[in-house]
Amino acid sequence: QVQLVESGGGSVQAGGSLRLSCAAFGYTYSIYCMGWFRQAPGKEREGVATINTGGGSTYYADSVKGRFTISQDNAKNTLYLQMNSLKPEDTAMYYCAADLRLKRYDSDCGILPADFGYWGQGTQVTVSS
Secondary structure, eight states: EEEEEOOOOEEEEETOEEEEEEEEEESGGGOEEEEEEEOOOTTEEEEEEEEEETTTOOOEOOTTTTTTTEEEEEGGGGEEEEOOSOGGGGGEEEEEEOSSOOOOTOOOSOOOOOGOEEOOOOEEEEEEE
């Protein structure tokens, strides 16, 4: 079992920055992929960025490329999402997720929510214009 706890959300004006954190607990050695997803009211959950925890390969949604950076601190079992140049359309509940299925060291993890079986409770990000 894996437990995920997000933090770092908040309210910011357009153009600002936030950094989200996700602490993982439990059988963290069994995590092969981690990622950030988001869901705005009335919309489906969508992938933002993922990382292969072994090889470090990353994958980003087109909408956040060049603005968001996913990273990890394996010593702290913590995942991060640095969000810069935030836009009002980035407003959503942001979730951290983990995939425990075996993954090649050199492959990326994709961006599909259905591929991730463990989820945190979410942290709200609100960007005002």
